[in-house]
Amino acid sequence: MIMKETITVDGKEFPVSTEKSDYFGLCPNCKDYSGYLNIGKANWMVCHDCKAKWLVGEDLFSSWRYETEEDWEKNYEQIKAYEEVEPILPTYDELSELGQ
Numbered sequence: 172m173i174m175k176e177t178i179t180v181d182g183k184e185f186p187v188s189t190e191k192s193d194y195f196g197l198c199p200n201c202k203d204y205s206g207y208l209n210i211g212k213a214n215w216m217v218c219h220d221c222k223a224k225w226l227v228g229e230d231l232f233s234s235w236r237y238e239t240e241e242d243w244e245k246n247y248e249q250i251k252a253y254e255e256v257e258p259i260l261p262t263y264d265e266l267s268e269l270g271q
């Protein structure tokens with residue numbers, strides 16, 4: 172996963188992958204994702220369009236180490252109302268069909 176770009180959510184920058192990947196799953200509604208954020212060392216993928224979130228693991232992205240409890244509180248506040256969904260894990264062929 173190549174971390175180059177960032178998205179800005181509520182004035183805070185989050186790194187996003189420049190490569191669309193099925194590695195962490197995609198939003199089942201729109202087959203896309205907005206990025207990820209951390210709550211502590213738990214890594215959540217989120218789709219801001221659909222207000223969906225899914226937990227991908229812990230400590231997968233090292234960025235949490237540079238964040239503070241305040242950041243995690245903000246992240247939590249941001250996604251606590253999001254629906255926890257089962258991400259889709261498309262096959263390579265399906266990803267091609269989606270144009271990703």
Ligand SMILES: [Zn+2]
Pocket residue numbers: 198199200201202203218219220221222223
């Ligand atoms: Zn979505």
